[in-house]
Amino acid sequence: MGYLDNSSITVDAILTKKGRELLSKGEFNITHFALADDEIDYALYNINHPDGTQFAGQAIENMPILEAFPDENNMMRHKLVTLNRNSTKIPIISNISNLEKSRNGDITITPKTDYLNGGATTGQIETNYIITVADRRLFQSLDAGAGNVINTDTYSDGTAVSATATGQSFNLVTTNSTSIFGTNTSLITTVTIEGKDTGARKTIAITINKESTGGSGTSGGTSAGSTASGY
Amino acid sequence: MEPFDPNNDFLSETTKVATSTWTNNTNKLTSAITASTQAVFTTATSSGAFFVDVHNDATTSSVQYSVAYGHKAGSGSLAFNASAPSYSPTSVIYNQYRQLIYGDSTTNFSFNGYTPDDIYVINVNRSRYKHNLKPGTLNLFLGSGSATTVAGKASTLHLTDDSITTTGSAIITNAGRQFNIVSGSSGVMSGSTLTGNHPADSGSYGFFYPDSGFMILNPSALSFHLSGGVVNTAPAFDSGSYGALTPQIASNTANNNHLKLLKSIDSGSNFEIDSEEKVSAQYYFARVKNRSYNYSSNPTFRDSSGNLVYSDMESNPKVYITTVGLYDTPGNLIAVAKLSQPIAKEFSKEALIRIKLDY
Numbered sequence: 001m002g003y004l005d006n007s008s009i010t011v012d013a014i015l016t017k018k019g020r021e022l023l024s025k026g027e028f029n030i031t032h033f034a035l036a037d038d039e040i041d042y043a044l045y046n047i048n049h050p051d052g053t054q055f056a057g058q059a060i061e062n063m064p065i066l067e068a069f070p071d072e073n074n075m076m077r078h079k080l081v082t083l084n085r086n087s088t089k090i091p092i093i094s095n096i097s098n099l100e101k102s103r104n105g106d107i108t109i110t111p112k113t114d115y116l117n118g119g120a121t122t123g124q125i126e127t128n129y130i131i132t133v134a135d136r137r138l139f140q141s142l143d144a145g146a147g148n149v150i151n152t153d154t155y156s157d158g159t160a161v162s163a164t165a166t167g168q169s170f171n172l173v174t175t176n177s178t179s180i181f182g183t184n185t186s187l188i189t190t191v192t193i194e195g196k197d198t199g200a201r202k203t204i205a206i207t208i209n210k211e212s213t214g215g216s217g218t219s220g221g222t223s224a225g226s227t228a229s230g231y
Numbered sequence: 232m233e234p235f236d237p238n239n240d241f242l243s244e245t246t247k248v249a250t251s252t253w254t255n256n257t258n259k260l261t262s263a264i265t266a267s268t269q270a271v272f273t274t275a276t277s278s279g280a281f282f283v284d285v286h287n288d289a290t291t292s293s294v295q296y297s298v299a300y301g302h303k304a305g306s307g308s309l310a311f312n313a314s315a316p317s318y319s320p321t322s323v324i325y326n327q328y329r330q331l332i333y334g335d336s337t338t339n340f341s342f343n344g345y346t347p348d349d350i351y352v353i354n355v356n357r358s359r360y361k362h363n364l365k366p367g368t369l370n371l372f373l374g375s376g377s378a379t380t381v382a383g384k385a386s387t388l389h390l391t392d393d394s395i396t397t398t399g400s401a402i403i404t405n406a407g408r409q410f411n412i413v414s415g416s417s418g419v420m421s422g423s424t425l426t427g428n429h430p431a432d433s434g435s436y437g438f439f440y441p442d443s444g445f446m447i448l449n450p451s452a453l454s455f456h457l458s459g460g461v462v463n464t465a466p467a468f469d470s471g472s473y474g475a476l477t478p479q480i481a482s483n484t485a486n487n488n489h490l491k492l493l494k495s496i497d498s499g500s501n502f503e504i505d506s507e508e509k510v511s512a513q514y515y516f517a518r519v520k521n522r523s524y525n526y527s528s529n530p531t532f533r534d535s536s537g538n539l540v541y542s543d544m545e546s547n548p549k550v551y552i553t554t555v556g557l558y559d560t561p562g563n564l565i566a567v568a569k570l571s572q573p574i575a576k577e578f579s580k581e582a583l584i585r586i587k588l589d590y
Contacts, residue, residue: 010585011568013515013557019565029559030566032232033517033586035524036554040573042531042540045549057549057575065553065569072564076556078529082522085578086546090526090533115537118526130562164563196232196562199528 016072079199087118093202100207104176128196135189136163143171181210242514252506259503275309280320299352300489301325306480342449345434351448361508364441366394367418368505374498375458384458392439396420407442519582
C-alpha cells in the first residue's frame with residue numbers, strides 16, 4: 001500500500017519593480033492571480049513520441065525553469081486561459097498595430113478580440129482590457145475612460161517604469177518634453193494590451209519622434225504604421 | 232485573472248529565524264583581525280583612537296564588530312586639546328554609551344553596586360545582527376595570552392549573558408533589554424553570584440544589550456578575575472605582551488586600552504553569538520480548478536489564425552504552468568513566482584499552488 005500525495009506545490013514569489021513602487025507608496029494589495037506558461041515551446045510536445053502519447057510532454061516536463069525576472073513587462077507574457085472544452089480557436093487581440101507619433105500627440109487605442117470564447121467570431125469586445133505602457137515617461141497621460149486617467153509623468157523618478165490601466169478604449173498623449181530624447185531623434189516603447197477575460201495579449205511598438213514629422217495617431221479601425229509586432 | 236478568496240486564500244505568518252551572527256554563518260570567531268587602514272592611533276581624532284574594527288579574515292575582510300574603551304574623565308587617550316584633557320576619545324565613548332543607555336550625562340555605569348571610571352565596549356556591526364542579538368547564545372572567551380599566570384585568577388574567562396538563568400528578568404533601558412554578563416556558557420550562569428567565585432569588590436562583568444547589538448564590560452571585574460592583571464605592561468599591539476585587561480589611565484596619553492580587550496578576545500579564540508530576525512511572510516493559495524486554465528495564449532500553442540497547433544488538443548488540451556502572477560485590482564503585476572519544473576494542466580487535473588512572499 002502506497003502513501004497518498006497530499007502535498008501542495010510551494011513557490012517563492014519576488015516583487016516586480018512595479019510591486020516595489022506600489023509597496024513604497026502604500027498601495028500594495030494583491031487581489032488576483034493568473035497562470036502562465038512562459039518559456040514553454042509547444043513544438044517540444046512530441047505527439048509522435050516512440051514510447052507512446054503519454055510521453056508526448058516528456059521534453060517539456062523535464063525542462064528546468066529560469067528564475068523570475070523583476071521586470072513586470074517581461075513576465076506573464078503567455079497566460080493560460082479558461083475556455084470551454086472542444087474550443088477550436090484561441091482568442092487573439094486585434095484592431096491594433098504599431099504606431100509612429102510626434103511629441104504632444106494623441107493616440108487612441110481601441111482593441112478587439114477575435115475568437116473570444118474559442119469560437120470563430122471575430123471583432124468582439126471583452127469586459128475590459130488592461131493596457132501596460134512599458135515606459136511611462138514617454139507619455140503625458142493615459143486615459144482609460146470613465147475618469148480613469150493616469151498622469152503618467154507625475155510619478156516618474158527618471159527610470160523607465162510601467163503604467164497600467166483598465167478600460168475598453170485608451171487615449172494616450174505623448175510627451176512634450178525634448179530632454180528625455182537626448183541626442184536621439186526618436187524613442188520607441190511598447191504598449192501591451194491584454195484581454196481581461198481571455199488573457200489574450202498583444203504588444204505593439206510606439207515610436208515617438210523628437211521633431212514633428214506627422215505620422216499616424218489611431219490604433220483601432222483605421223490604424224496606420226507598420227505591421228503589428230504581435231503574436 | 233482570477234480573484235483570490237480573501238477568507239480562504241490568504242495567510243500571514245511571522246517566524247523568528249536565528250542564525251550565526253558572523254559572516255558566512257561561521258559559528259564562532261577564533262581570531263580578531265584588524266585593518267591597518269582603520270586601526271590608526273596617531274592623533275586624537277584618528278578613528279582608531281575611538282574604536283577598532285575587527286574583521287573575520289584578512290582577505291575577504293568584512294567588519295564583524297568593534298571594540299572601544301571609555302573613561303569618564305577622558306584618561307587613557309590623547310586629548311583633542313592638551314589644555315582640556317578631559318575632552319578625548321575615551322570620554323567621548325563613555326558619554327556616548329551613557330547617553331544611549333541612561334539618556335543623561337550624570338549617571339555612571341554601575342555593575343552590581345560597583346562604579347568604575349571606565350568601560351570596555353564590544354559593538355557588533357549593524358549588518359551582522361539583523362534585528363537583534365539572540366540572548367542565551369553568547370559565548371565569549373577572554374584569554375590572558377602570554378601573561379604570567381597568577382594564583383587565584385583564571386587564565387581564560389568564559390562569559391555569557393544570564394538570560395536563561397534569570398529568564399524574563401531583563402531590565403529595559405533606552406538601548407532595549409539589558410542582561411548581565413556573567414561567567415558561564417550559553418545563557419546559563421555558573422555559580423550563584425554575578426561575580427563568580429571571587430569577592431564582589433570589583434562588581435559584575437558587564438551588561439549585554441541584545442536589541443542594540445553591544446556589550447558594556449567592566450574593566451575592573453575583568454582585570455580582577457583574569458590572570459595577568461597584575462602585570463599591567465604598556466599595551467603593545469603587535470608584541471603580544473600586555474597586561475591582561477587592566478586599563479592604563481594616564482592623562483592625555485594614547486594608552487589604547489581597547490587593544491587590550493582586542494588582544495584578550497583574540498587570545499580567548501572563541502566569540503560565539505547568534506542573531507535573530509522576524510521574517511514576515513504572506514502566503515497566497517492559488518486554486519486551479521479542473522475546468523480552468525486548460526488553454527494557452529502562448530503563440531506556440533496556436534497558429535497565426537488562432538487555431539490550436541495540435542488538433543488532438545481541441546477536446547483534450549494539455550498546457551503547462553510555469554509562472555504564477557499576483558496582481559492588484561487595477562491589473563498591475565506586482566509579484567511573480569516561478570515553478571522549478573512545469574506542471575501539466577488538463578481537464579482531468581487540479582492543482583493547489585502555495586505562493587510565499589517574504590517581506
